[in-house]
Amino acid sequence: MEKFSNKVAIVTGGNSGIGYATAKELVAQGATVIITGRRKEAIEKAAKELGAIPFVADQASLTDTDNLVKGVQQKFGKVDILFINAGIVGSMGPIESQEEENFDNVMDINFKGAYFTLSKFIPLLAEGASVVILSSIVASTYKPNSSIYQASKAALNSIAKTAAAELAPRKIRVNIVSPGPTRTEVMTKSGMDETTVNNIMHHLTNTIPLKKIGTAEDVAKLVTYLSDESASFITGSEFVIDGGLTL
Structure with a gap:
């Protein structure tokens, strides 16, 4: 049974890794899925493989996000599932050696970009829609040499919980998925x-x-579950998926 028939889903950063896997799962369940990415060739290749719709957009660019929202509104009029997934790790190193450029690059994508992706899509979210934000266990582990990345994810967690409170009157659920070590291309x-x-x-x-x-x-399976009506009483929650690493 295709439980997401007639549902429109957005997956930012959908051409590889967790975004790609989630888009694949959503398509398999019948959703119409729009995936975004910064590289035209990569996003179009992924969309063709997945049966998704490609949209070239850099999450760090508010202009790109505006164009994405306008495009989705014109074609579909609403969004049922929003998975804010795009993110980067940036350069690792101690706080004393960090450069402003690295700080801005990480924060512009991971925090500012994610914040305004949510902000600008809120008017398009259908009643009962699901928003899932990809965070990380690093938001609360405070390991050396990862201060900027960790801070960007901690900020996301705060925003997600505030959004859950704000959007609850419209039955829109906002949840956080925080993976531990996951084999994707992000480290490379x-x-x-x-x-x-x-x-x-x-x-x-x-x-x-x-x-x-x-x-x-x-x-991807966890994100898909949180996007389904089976999780209709879950909002403002963080789901750690780390094999027990943070126990």
């Missing part, structure tokens, strides 16, 4: 080589109580 994109990434993943596997690394599909 941050500049780490494959050997380094594999070493980190091997170390983490031994640290995680369930003795495995999460997959994008694991997270």
Whole structure:
């Protein structure tokens, strides 16, 4: 049974990783899915594979977000599922060595971009719509050398809970999904080589109580559940999906 028939879903950063896996799951359940990304070739390739609709947009650009909202409004008139997923890690290092450019890059996508994606889509959200914001367990773990990324996710968690309170009268639910170590391209994109990434993943596997690394599909299934009517009494909640790492 396609439980998302006649539902319109937006997935930001949908051409790879968790965004791609979630778009795939939503399409499989019958939703009309619009995926966004910064690179035209990558987003069009992913959309073709998924059976989704591509839209070239950089979450850090409010102009791009305005254009996305206008395009969706003209074609569909409403949004039932909004998955704010796009994000970057940025350059790692101690607070004393961080540059303004890295701070701005991370915050513009992860916090400011996500905030205004939510803000600008609120008028289009149907009554009973679901908003899911991708955060991370780092929002509350405070590890060295990750101050900017951690702060961007902590800010997102705060905004999500405020939005849940504001939008509850319209039966719109806003929830947070916070993965732990998940095998996606995000570490490679941050500049780490494959050997380094594999070493980190091997170390983490031994640290995680369930003795495995999460997959994008694991997270996608949780996002999909939260987007369904089965989760109609859940809002303002954070769901940690980390194999027990933060126990």
